Amino acid sequence: MGSWGSAPRVFFMFVSLLQRKPAKMSNIQDRMQSVPTDDSPPTRPGQVGNIEGSGVPSPRNQQASFGASMKFQYGNGDKPLDGYVIKRGVGSGGFGEVYFAESDSGKEVALKRIQKNLEVEVRGVRHCLNLRHPNLVGIYDIRFDKDEQGWIVMEFIGGESLRERIDRYAETSNPEEAIALFAQLAAGVAYLHDQGIVHRDLKPANVFIDNGLVKIGDYGLSKYISASRRGGQTESVGTFHYMAPEIGRGEYGKEIDIYSLGVILYEMLTGFVPFDGESSQEIILKHLTADPDVSMLPEPYASTIQRALAKNASLRFSDCREMLWAIGWDLDASGLAFRKTTSAPMVSPPVLSNPTSTNTKKQKRVLGNNDPTIAGVSPLQFAANPSEQMNTFQEPIARAFNNKLIELQNWFRNLPPSTRGVAIAIIVVTAVFVGNIVAPIAFLLLCIYACYYVVWYVGGGPEHAKKLAAANMAHVPARNANPVAWNAGHAAPAYPVAGYGAAAAGTQSPVSRPAKPISYKAALRNWQTEQREILSKRGLWSYLHSYTRSWVFSGIVISVLTLAAAVMTHARVDDNATSLVSGITWVGVMSLLASWSIIFFGRRWEKQPEDSIVFRFVMMTVGGLLGAVSYGLSSHLMMPWNELAHSGWEQLNMDGGVLNPGDWNRSWKGFYEGESPLLAAHIAYFASLMWIVRWWRQSDSLRKSRFSVFSIAWTVALAALVQGFFFFPAPWCLAFAGLTSVAVQMASPWIPYEPTTRTA
Amino acid sequence: MKNILWIDGQGGYLLCDSEEVILGQAAPECLADLAIRGDISRRAASIRRVGEEHVLTPLQETYLDGRPLDRPALLPERAKLTLGKRVELAYVRPSKLSCSARIDILSNNRWQPLYTSAVLLSDSCVLGPFEDCHIVCPGWSSRLVLFRKTGEWFCRPPQGETVQVGDMMAGAPFPLKLGQKISSDEFSMILE
Structure with a gap:
């Protein structure tokens, strides 16, 4: 190719760069200042501009130099x-200034003025x-102006460059999208290679994204990059980051x-x-000697990058197609990139936290694929995949129970919705009637289990369990690495979707390939963690607004429901309507207080990871207070608990004697006076209820479903x-719990889970 | 005023100070003030300035933040407008101090002629590197303000700095003229 003769000069330049004293510059602006080489003449006015940064480069900083050097020889008109x-x-x-221009007929073009009018450059573009x-x-064309200055007429790209896209990494990071863009980039390079052209100056600043279409720029010129650089005026040294080590040898x-x-x-x-x-010396040295740290990257990307960055050029991919194959893409007959649909593990960039990396300088990144539907498996199937649900219990009985x-749970989830509704109703009724x-x-x-444990x-026990697990792992890694996988295999006939888990576990190779499709649960968890971070950054006002609104x-939900109940009762019941209405009032007021406290704490807690023990303790304390308030309220309303306890359908079974094991839950000393709960009973009941239910989950904005x-x-x-432990007149305490749950869920904001898009 | 401010290295911005602008399709005999190359009606919607607010009036199928609009509506500080089925615009009033607003195209359509964003001017327009500027110019170090006084538009250079205006230097507000290059060490721009 046209520039072989220049190789020794380039090598010299490379070496001279290596010999230069390390530039210790602290801030970004300084680093972007030009560091002229010894043999470079001062830059001509009108050519100071250089987006790629003329100086010690750092890709992130290229934007910083942007505004400071925007001088153009020509202007509007x-x-x-x-x-x-x-x-x-x-x-x-x-290579020169680029302008946005319009032809007389209105065609939008980019005009690039070839800075140094080397015959060789023009020839390169003509090629x-x-x-x-x-x-x-x-x-489109090459034209010359009156001063015999060469201009390239090109397609105008309105979109941003890949450089800008990467600089916005934090907000735009989406591995799926990144890979799709990269594949297009590789397709363009593959075409150039097929035409016998080496780009030589590939870098994000030379790549543009126009409506999702990747466009590579500067290709005709870059072939002669080394030749023009000999003139020494504007070295595009901003690209050391992307330069292969053998460039130093020409x-x-x-x-x-x-x-x-x-x-x-x-x-x-x-x-x-x-x-x-x-x-620059440090960067070049690293290109020559250091290995890239790919530990935070999932397969197949880690190995693809490792191979592409091999120091020895002959060990790299022999062409772009091979590199595309490695990441699960290919080129079609027209030279466009497309994703191969088979081999799910190859194409899905899965979540991989980085258990082995010691690189803490850059924070660990989890390359999340939040899309649980990859590989054509629906979220439901993933949810039902038991092998994804790690069983953390070591103790055999607990583990068996958990399994x-x-x-x-899986069986239940796969029932038709109507059957599920009936099942729920049965469970609730049973719990109500035989709770005590x-x-x-x-x-x-x-208690017995606690003693046994x-x-x-x-x-x-724990050591023994660990040994056992280790032995299992060693012998049959694919199947028994996860204790639940075994169950999945056996349970498969009962609910076919579990078969996926079994199949996945069965076909997995013993060599650990982390590229397993991510489970719905894990994706949800990732998403929640991400969202919690966003929530925690919420301003005070929006935070206040969100809970006052809740x-x-x-308040409205509870008032409406209690009012409706009171009116209905009044209309239908003749004899003891007053006592019933006071019961309803009690339920309403207590639910209101409880839901407000739950919303208050729920809003605070949704910003942080769940800390069950602390949350429960706080809720229990709140419950104690609620109990005290309830007692006060009961005496204020002169609640006829004795009457109420016998007014409902409760006596239908309770007095039958068969199901009643001797008022166990009523025999706490000092708790009751007849059927009427005293202060201690109120506190005990409410504290237990607030402790046992994970209320904050119901008010969490990131809960699974709205209602x-x-x-x-x-x-x-x-x-x-709870009522089975501490007696409380039955329909009322249950009504309280139900109403509170309804109110909390209805009043709490909800952010629906979006599997594919990451909210920016 | 309905002119494009071309800022080197940043983009082109249509500055429009009329009370009401029509958004519509770019067509040979164009009826719209803000013309979009897209599958929309020639008169798709209008935005009118009322006091310190903007009122969006649907003339054809229009959606405001995803909801179909059948009557004029006040635009919030940030809104997504959809004209027809596919043309999506972002409306934003970046500064609390001014009701000037910027409109960007989100979908893969373009303005006709090709500029970056349209700015609906009330009485001022701020250019600078910050998010609350009407025209955000990354890399600048200070703000430049365009403002209207007695019906004319002026430009106030950044505090304590002088800028070159045509052949003159200016350190105080100067009237904005078409075709006059305004430049400093940091920027150069021309109102066309």
Whole structure:
């Protein structure tokens, strides 16, 4: 190619850069100042501009130099070239100023003035004049003005450059999208290579994104980059970050583009370049010696980047197609990139926290794929995939119990909705009616289990369990690495979707491939963590607004429901309507107070990760206070608890005697006076109820569904269970729990889970 | 005034100070003040300045923040307008001190002629590197203010700085003239 003769000079330049004293410059602006080489003449006026930064480069900082050097020789209305009116200067790269212009007939174009009118440069562009590919910036023509100055007439790209896109990494990071853009970039480079052209200066600043279409610019010129650089005026040294090590030896094969692609892919996925340093020498040294840290990247990207960044050019991918294959993409007959649909693990960039990386300088990034539907598996199927749900219990009984629970949960989730509704109703009714039998029995069992656990723990149980697990892992890694996978295999006939888990576990190779599709639960969790961070950054006013609004709303919900209940009661019941209405009032007021406290704490807690023990404790304290208020309210309303306790349907079964194990829950000393609960009973009941239900989850903006009947049913069932310990007139305490749950859920804001898009 | 301010290295901004602007399709005999190359009606919607607010009046199918609009509506500080089915615009009043607003196209359509954003001017327009500027220019170090006084537009250079206006230097507010290059060490621009 045309510039082989210049190789020794370039090498000299490379070495001279290495020998230069390290520039210790602290701030960004300083670093962007030009560092002229010894042999470079002062830059001519009108050519100071250089977006790529003439000096010690750092990709992040290129923007900083942007405004400071925006001087253009031509301005709006100028007509340096016959037939074109310049509108404004766009930028200036290593090869000259670029303008946005309109032709006399209204065609929008970019005009690039070739800075140094080297015959060789013009020849290079002429060579590329008739290349045509959607991922290349189109070159329309080469023209000369009156001063014999060369101009390239090109397609005008309105969009941003990849450089700008990466600089916005924090807000735009989306691995799926990044890979799609990268594939287009590689497709463009593949086309250039197919035409026998090496780009030589691939870097994000040369790549543009126009309506989602990637366009590579500066290709005709860059082939002669080294030749023009000999003149020494505006070195595009801003690109050391993307330069292959062999460039120092003057070698310019296709492999240097592959290397640059590797660097760009790395930067697109992580937001930073693999080799960075305070000075150009440091960067070049790293290119020559250091290995990229890919530990935070999932497969297949980690290995793809490693191979593309091999120091030895012959070990890299031999061409762009091979590199695309490695990340699960390919080129179609027209040279456009497309994603191969098979082999899910290859194409899905999964969540991978970085357990082994020691690189703490840059914070660990989780490359999240929040889309649970990848590989064509629906969220439901993932949710039902038991192998995804890690069982953390070591103790065998607890584990077995938990496994059964998970199975039950999965079975339940796969029931048709109507059946589920019936099941919930049955569970609630059962809990209400037999709560005071089940509760003591459950309590007894729990006590027995606690004793057993202590014995198991003291007797060296945990060590034994660990050994057992380790042995299993060693022998049958694919199946038994996860204790639940075994269950999945057996349970498969009962609910077919679980088969996915079994299949996945069965086909996985023993060599650990972390690129497993992420589960719905994990994706949800990731999303929640992300959202919580956003919520925690919310301003005070928006925070105040969000809970005052919830308070008002819950107040309205409760008032409406209680008012309706009171009116209905009054209309239908003749004899003891007054006592019933006072019961309803009690329920309304208590629900209001409870829902307000829950919303208050819920709003505070949704900004942080769940800390169940602390939250429960706080809720229990609140419950104690509510109990005291309830007692006060009851005496103020002169609540006829004795009457109320016998007024409802409760006596239907309670007095039957068969189901009543001797008023166990009523025998607390000093708690009751007849059927009427005293202060201690109020406090005990409310504290337990607030403790046992994870109320904050119901007011969490990031809860799974806006309004969950299941949550309400569960709350009521738990209230019944508590009632089995501390007697409280039955329908009233349950009504309280249910109403509170309804009000909290209705009044709390809700951010629906969006699997694909990351909220910016 | 309905002129484009071309800022080198940043973009082109249509400055429009009329009480009411029509948004519509760019067509040979264009009826719209803000013409968009898109599948919309030639008169799709209008935005009128009423006091310190902007009122959006749908003339054809228009959505405000996703909701179909059948009557005039006040525009909030930030809003997403959808004209027709696909043309999406972002309306934003970046500064609390001024009701000037910027309109950007979000969908893959373009303004006709091709400029970056349209600015609906009330009495001032701030250019600078900050988010609360009407025209955000990354890389600048200070603000430049365009303001209207007795029906004419002036430009106030950044505090304590002088700018070159045509062949003169100016350190105080100067009237804005078409085709006159305004430049400093940091920027250069021309109102066309």
